Amino acid sequence: MARIWxxxxxxxxxxxxxxxxxxxxxxxxxxxxxLLQKDGYDVTGVFLxxxxxxxxxCEWKEERRSAMRVCATLGVPFITLDCQKExxxxxxxxxxxxxxxxxxxxxxxxxxxxxxxxxxxxxxxxMGADYxxxxxxxxxxxxxxxxxxxxxxxxxxDQSYFLYTLxxxxxxxxxxxxxxxxxxxxxxxxxxxxxxxxxxxxxxxxCFIGKVDMKDFLSHYIQTKRGDVLNTSGEIVGHHNGAVxxxxxxxxxxxITKKSPDDPRFFAVSKDIDKNTITVANKELGHPMSxxxxxxxxxxxxxxxxxxxxxxxxxxxxxxxxxxxxxxxxQSCLLTPECSKPNEYKVVFDIPQxxxxxxxxxxxxxxxxxxxxxxxxxxxx
Numbered sequence: 372m373a374r375i376w377x378x379x380x381x382x383x384x385x386x387x388x389x390x391x392x393x394x395x396x397x398x399x400x401x402x403x404x405x406l407l408q409k410d411g412y413d414v415t416g417v418f419l420x421x422x423x424x425x426x427x428x429c430e431w432k433e434e435r436r437s438a439m440r441v442c443a444t445l446g447v448p449f450i451t452l453d454c455q456k457e458x459x460x461x462x463x464x465x466x467x468x469x470x471x472x473x474x475x476x477x478x479x480x481x482x483x484x485x486x487x488x489x490x491x492x493x494x495x496x497x498m499g500a501d502y503x504x505x506x507x508x509x510x511x512x513x514x515x516x517x518x519x520x521x522x523x524x525x526x527x528x529d530q531s532y533f534l535y536t537l538x539x540x541x542x543x544x545x546x547x548x549x550x551x552x553x554x555x556x557x558x559x560x561x562x563x564x565x566x567x568x569x570x571x572x573x574x575x576x577x578c579f580i581g582k583v584d585m586k587d588f589l590s591h592y593i594q595t596k597r598g599d600v601l602n603t604s605g606e607i608v609g610h611h612n613g614a615v616x617x618x619x620x621x622x623x624x625x626x627i628t629k630k631s632p633d634d635p636r637f638f639a640v641s642k643d644i645d646k647n648t649i650t651v652a653n654k655e656l657g658h659p660m661s662x663x664x665x666x667x668x669x670x671x672x673x674x675x676x677x678x679x680x681x682x683x684x685x686x687x688x689x690x691x692x693x694x695x696x697x698x699x700x701x702q703s704c705l706l707t708p709e710c711s712k713p714n715e716y717k718v719v720f721d722i723p724q725x726x727x728x729x730x731x732x733x734x735x736x737x738x739x740x741x742x743x744x745x746x747x748x749x750x751x752x
Contacts (some may be wrong), residue, residue: 387413390546391495392504393487394418394441394449396434398568399506401441402557403548405564407504408445415500416442416449419491421458426591427583440567454490461485467592473644474730475618477533484536492541504546509534509741511542511550517677518542520741525553532697535734535744536674586616586624598647600625603640603662605650614642614649620696620726625649640725664723665752668695670733670745671715677742685716691735691742693718695727701736715748 390412392404408414418438423431435451442449462482469476487505495503508523509531518539523529537545549557561569589595595613602608611617611625622638630637637651640663652663685708692701702720709715718733727750734744 387411388501389413389415389499390502390504391415391417391491391498391500393491393506394438395506395574396437396568396571397506397574398561398566398571399508399549399557400438401506401566401568402560402564403504403506403546404441404447405445405560405566406548407546408447414447416445416447417491417495418449418451419454419486420451421486422455422463424591437568437571444566445564452491452494454486457490458482458486461489467589469730470589470615471593473615473642475728476730477732479533480536480732483533488534488537488541488545492544496544500544502544502546504548506549507534507547509547509550511545511547520676521550522736522739522741524551527698528554531741532694532732532734532744535676535732535741537676538674539677542676586612589616596647598649600627601648601650602629603650603652608651611649614644614647617642617649618731619728625651627651638726661723663752664725665727665750666720666723667751668718668727668733668747669709669715669749669751670718671712671748673714673716673743673745675743691737693720693736694734695724695747696731706735716745 390407392400392407392414394400394404394416396418404414404416416438418435420431420435423429439449462478462485465481466476466478488503492503507530508525508528510521510523512519512521520531520534520537520542522531552560558569590612593613593615595615598611598614599607600609600611606629608629609625609627617624617639619640619642620638622636625637625639627634627637635653637653639649640652642649685706688705688707691704691706693704693706694701702722702724704721705717705719707717707719709717727747729747729750731747732744733747735742
């Protein structure tokens with residue numbers, strides 16, 4: 372039987388379930404708070420204060436004020452939790468370290484793992500909460516006494532890809548009130564509840580910090596130097612400001628000097644950290660793209676949400692589907708143990724893939740169920 376977020380509706384005050392709702396200052400978490408309050412939960416709005424560099428515009432204060440206004444509108448308590456130390460160590464420092472090694476990490480995954488469903492969940496439980504809730508577009512269900520993470524009703528907004536590190540204990544204490552809704556439905560509810568965030572634009576960019584030019588952010592912490600941009604024949608066609616800053620498939624941040632005005636946009640197909648070069652191509656110009664297609668990748672740090680259900684199948688191989696980047700169509704693949712190293716697994720795609728970056732997440736699915744995932748360690752061309 373599926374567990375829906377509002378199954379535990381409480382009307383008897385002494386038995387009310389206490390929920391700490393993480394508020395970002397945006398519309399999704401605001402509606403999550405309003406829905407839980409409407410359904411009889413004892414709710415508290417919580418703003419997570421994270422580390423931010425001194426040189427960046429101080430946007431968190433306005434987001435905090437926005438969250439406070441929502442709580443004032445609904446008449447619910449509001450608190451701020453200091454998560455600066457954990458965010459700096461587990462998200463920012465990790466991201467800088469990975470980029471410095473030529474990898475392309477996924478900070479949102481680690482923000483969820485260590486901050487939202489790490490320190491926030493831990494502190495909430497210590498303060499007497501039964502659950503935490505967020506505005507994520509994902510669904511938690513329970514089958515045969517085991518918790519499952521499922522895709523959202525809104526496939527464009529689905530965030531299960533970023534939540535694959537959650538385990539049974541986290542899902543047991545987590546509610547996703549907007550997971551079974553579409554974004555337009557959430558907007559309409561925000562208007563119905565007369566929330567001050569009803570018409571606020573969606574935030575984009577680095578988890579919590581918001582909209583930021585990643586290359587500009589990293590340039591404050593990673594020493595880079597100008598390098599050459601090559602075409603598929605190895606000829607120099609432009610320049611860039613540091614190969615470590617680029618993700619495979621990226622179309623911005625480099626300058627092409629040898630092209631005609633009518634040429635379509637180029638994108639990065641490979642990078643050489645030692646030589647500080649990136650190679651760009653465009654299939655519309657007849658470039659041989661298959662050279663960079665990938666049939667296999669190696670992943671590490673595999674995490675399975677429902678380990679008891681899947682681990683026995685991984686002794687040999689598991690036929691499944693995978694996303695190797697956010698919003699990508701799921702791709703059929705085989706997941707098998709990599710015998711040479713105990714913590715590594717091989718992913719063999721049915722159809723060769725491109726634009727894969729080492730350090731990104733490979734997240735596995737069985738239909739709409741998110742099974743878990745790992746970090747891409749190696750690309751086998």
